[in-house]
Amino acid sequence: MGIRLNPKTTQKIAKAVIWSAAILVLFLLFSIIIYILSKGIPHITWQFLTQIPSDMGRSGGILSTIVGTLSVTLVAIIVATPLGVGTAFYLTEYTRESTITKIIRFSAESLAGIPSIVYGLFGFIFFVIYLKLGWSILSGGLTLAVMILPTIIRTSEEAIRTVPPMYREVSFSLGGTKWQTMIKVLIPSALPGIATGIILGIGRCVAETAAVILTAGSALQMPTSLFSPARTMAVHFYILASEGISLEKAFATSALLIILILLINIGANLLVNKFVAKGH
Amino acid sequence: MLQGLIHKMKRLGERFPQSLFFIMALSALSALALITIFIFIEGIPLIVKVGFFNFIFGMKWAPSLGQYGIFPMIVGTVLVTLGAIILGVPIALCCSIFLAEFAPRKLSNLVRPAIQLLAGIPSVVFGFWGLIFIVPAIRNYLGGPGLSILAGSIILAIMILPTVISISEVSLLALSPLLKEGAFALGATHWQTIRSVLLPAAKSGILASIILGIGRAVGETMAVIMVLGNAVALPSSILDPARTLTTNIGIEMGYASGDHQQALFATGIVLLVIIMLLNSIAQYAIRRK
Amino acid sequence: MIEQAKISIKNLNFYYNKNEVIKALSLEVKANEILSIFGPANSGTTTLLRTMNRMTDLISGARMEGEVFLDGKNIHSTDVNITELRRKVGMVFEIPTPLPMSIFDNIAYGPRLGGIKNKASLAEIVEQSLQMAVLWDEVKDRLHSSGMRLSGGQQQRLCIARILALHPEVILLDRPCSGLDPVSTSKIEESLRQLKEKFTIIIVPHNVQQAGRVADRVAFLLMGNLIEVGATAEVFENPKDKRTSDYITGRFG
Numbered sequence: 001m002g003i004r005l006n007p008k009t010t011q012k013i014a015k016a017v018i019w020s021a022a023i024l025v026l027f028l029l030f031s032i033i034i035y036i037l038s039k040g041i042p043h044i045t046w047q048f049l050t051q052i053p054s055d056m057g058r059s060g061g062i063l064s065t066i067v068g069t070l071s072v073t074l075v076a077i078i079v080a081t082p083l084g085v086g087t088a089f090y091l092t093e094y095t096r097e098s099t100i101t102k103i104i105r106f107s108a109e110s111l112a113g114i115p116s117i118v119y120g121l122f123g124f125i126f127f128v129i130y131l132k133l134g135w136s137i138l139s140g141g142l143t144l145a146v147m148i149l150p151t152i153i154r155t156s157e158e159a160i161r162t163v164p165p166m167y168r169e170v171s172f173s174l175g176g177t178k179w180q181t182m183i184k185v186l187i188p189s190a191l192p193g194i195a196t197g198i199i200l201g202i203g204r205c206v207a208e209t210a211a212v213i214l215t216a217g218s219a220l221q222m223p224t225s226l227f228s229p230a231r232t233m234a235v236h237f238y239i240l241a242s243e244g245i246s247l248e249k250a251f252a253t254s255a256l257l258i259i260l261i262l263l264i265n266i267g268a269n270l271l272v273n274k275f276v277a278k279g280h
Numbered sequence: 281m282l283q284g285l286i287h288k289m290k291r292l293g294e295r296f297p298q299s300l301f302f303i304m305a306l307s308a309l310s311a312l313a314l315i316t317i318f319i320f321i322e323g324i325p326l327i328v329k330v331g332f333f334n335f336i337f338g339m340k341w342a343p344s345l346g347q348y349g350i351f352p353m354i355v356g357t358v359l360v361t362l363g364a365i366i367l368g369v370p371i372a373l374c375c376s377i378f379l380a381e382f383a384p385r386k387l388s389n390l391v392r393p394a395i396q397l398l399a400g401i402p403s404v405v406f407g408f409w410g411l412i413f414i415v416p417a418i419r420n421y422l423g424g425p426g427l428s429i430l431a432g433s434i435i436l437a438i439m440i441l442p443t444v445i446s447i448s449e450v451s452l453l454a455l456s457p458l459l460k461e462g463a464f465a466l467g468a469t470h471w472q473t474i475r476s477v478l479l480p481a482a483k484s485g486i487l488a489s490i491i492l493g494i495g496r497a498v499g500e501t502m503a504v505i506m507v508l509g510n511a512v513a514l515p516s517s518i519l520d521p522a523r524t525l526t527t528n529i530g531i532e533m534g535y536a537s538g539d540h541q542q543a544l545f546a547t548g549i550v551l552l553v554i555i556m557l558l559n560s561i562a563q564y565a566i567r568r569k
Numbered sequence: 570m571i572e573q574a575k576i577s578i579k580n581l582n583f584y585y586n587k588n589e590v591i592k593a594l595s596l597e598v599k600a601n602e603i604l605s606i607f608g609p610a611n612s613g614t615t616t617l618l619r620t621m622n623r624m625t626d627l628i629s630g631a632r633m634e635g636e637v638f639l640d641g642k643n644i645h646s647t648d649v650n651i652t653e654l655r656r657k658v659g660m661v662f663e664i665p666t667p668l669p670m671s672i673f674d675n676i677a678y679g680p681r682l683g684g685i686k687n688k689a690s691l692a693e694i695v696e697q698s699l700q701m702a703v704l705w706d707e708v709k710d711r712l713h714s715s716g717m718r719l720s721g722g723q724q725q726r727l728c729i730a731r732i733l734a735l736h737p738e739v740i741l742l743d744r745p746c747s748g749l750d751p752v753s754t755s756k757i758e759e760s761l762r763q764l765k766e767k768f769t770i771i772i773v774p775h776n777v778q779q780a781g782r783v784a785d786r787v788a789f790l791l792m793g794n795l796i797e798v799g800a801t802a803e804v805f806e807n808p809k810d811k812r813t814s815d816y817i818t819g820r821f822g
Contacts, residue, residue, distance in 0.1 A: 007468075007469045007471075007472055008469065010469070010471055010472070011469040011470060011471040011472070014471035014474075014475075015382065015470075015471065017374060018374045018375075018377055018378050018382055019378065019382065020374075021370075021371045021374030021375050021378065022374065022375050022378040022379075022383070022391065024371065025371065025375050025395070025398070025441060025445075026391065026394060028398075028438055029394055029395075029397065029398045032401065032405070032406070032409050033397075033401075035409065036405060036408075036409070082304065083304050083307040086300065086301045086304030086305065086307075087301070087304050087305040087307060087308060089301050090301040090302055090304065090305035091305065093298075093301070100305075103309060104305050104306070104308055104309055106563075107308040107309040107311070107312040108308045109559060109563065110312055110555075110556065110559055111308060111311060111312055111315075113492070113495050113499070113555050113556075113558070113559045114315065114499070114552065114555060115498070115499025115500070115501065115526060115551055115555065116499065116501060117499070117501040117526050117529050117530055117548070117551075118315070118319065118499075118548050118551055118552060118555075119315075120529075120533070121319060121322075121529065121533070121544070121545055121548045122314070122315045122318055122319060124533075125318050125319070125322055125545070126314060126315075126318050130318070146311045146315075149307065149308060149311065150308070153308065178298065203400045206402075207400060207401070207402035207403070208402075209402065209403065209404050209501075209502045210501045210502055210526075210530055213534075214533055234402050234404055237402075237404055237405075237408075238404045238407075238502060241404070241407075241408045241411070241506070242505070242506055250408070254402075254404075254405050254408060257402055257405065258401070258405065261397070261400045261401060261402070262397070264400065265393065265396060265397050265400055268396075269393050269396075
């Protein structure tokens, strides 16, 4: 029962289906990006970039949200990078998996899977309430730091593992200590890979909404210190869009976000290519 | 004597970075522990108060009446995720096969970053786009308010594409070229080889990618909030609006307090447990290679 | 007057996890000689070499019994500074591994680790080391280009220059010419003959013939046992043990 198709025909059909799937995905990607950019870029004016929002965001610009985004991202990167790279160094110092390394790796993998809203809950109850940091750039940044930690650990570890082990041997045989070897040989060699992880982390911070809204708040005023509440561009976009405040500003904000993400992705890809070109 | 002292300090100095890195490495573990502890501490009392079965299987979510049943949200999560998987996985698999087997090197070097870009787009942008295009389309062609489980599934399907594509592609590329050569030598066509040799061989990696995709779908909040509608009642069709576990938290956290807030944390506990289970299954699937 | 051996190994047993790879080995290395330790694969030649600068400390699961002395001092005693030891006893590995930096920085790496920062001193050290390694003429115009751009033979001489920059007393070489063409090999062997005036050299050759060409004395290791030790000509022409002659003549390999 059933039509027995000639294998050559199945091959043709399969190839057509597969190519269509790929084209569909690319089409979706481009249509989303082009739609947002085309609707939004016209509204990105100099005022938009340099004024703070007024009238709930109906008019004015988004300067305070730009500052908000940059600040929480900066806090997150400053906290997560040393911890992530340090963890990666610890994990790569051992040639054999011990219980500790397994536990640490399990923790990092688990952290990577936790939904962002749960991070928001955690950030709220731990940083905002328990540590009494309040809704602030600090709370938001620290929560984001935990979110991007697994990414930085993973990419840093991979980067260090691609450094030829012989470099370590050579450095030791020249009288280098573990610490000196790390600073003078391993870090420089692994730097492109580590930087890629950091850039991916930045991308994550810029795009994140759920965790940030519960920890940094949604205040529109220009933040004045790490303890000020702040609104990020992603949160601002969400509020503008879902509450129908201003379609124009919503498109403009999302267009700006997309442009940022594009730049971040291009940066990461250039680094990866440099990494590969080094002959690893 | 001084020499000995300097030498001893140098030795200690060498141990210092070692312990420093160890402490840094504990950060991931401590973070996980803290998250688990604090979410549980906030949520468990509510579950105890309301009763485990009432909480998980209760049909009514009405915080103003003190009712905290999350079953409709569980159903919402399951349906939306199921839809995302049904719609997204086949397309993702085709794309990963495309990248691994059909695309010429130059093309795949362009397509791969494009997929990564898709992964970087903020979820709120997906939600917004869905609100503008998908929701009206459903409302006009299929009926219902448009804000529906179907809309959520479509958006989530798009959002999990990068996850499933990249991990499946890696699994396919990791296969030994001898497998393909052997099949060709027996006269199989390219597709026959893919279907009967390569896909089964990459099975565990592909399965892991799907499970991680499920995890991503279950955990997504912002995009889903914008297109799912806000109905607290149990959905009866995919054209109905609904809530998921995540959107429940996302929508109400802004104004919840007291028991209500604790109930949202309790929902967070359920999410954590689901994700941990999914992760463990995925890890197991990967290790079985 | 009995001359003190430069390196003296007494009753060495070496274990990787449960495997005994070196058995009850005692050996003396004279100052300013070239000693070649040769033997078939897995005989413990590389391990033996590495015990002399405690590179074996870095291997997990490795265990050692017995003693190793440098200039009469036990290298495992608690007041020995390992980094100092590794500068005194330098090692050249089988695969030439320039560090990912310029030729100059490669050679300056060791001295900089030791605290030398003065540019003039470093430049002098780099030139001297490259001269001794017979590489100076070939690279003097491109000291700041990457060390990885050199040919295999040049890279290996770079590695030799690298350890010479630390003014070692002993140079250990583990199959240094194994991937190299005959011309590079003979250049390196020639430099070793010159270097032995200032240094003590211990080399594990990649084939027996190299031992014959380069060494003053040779030691034959088989499955972790030291079978025979003596002047090169004697061991090669009149070996005391049948196994030695079998190996040298190629009856087993």
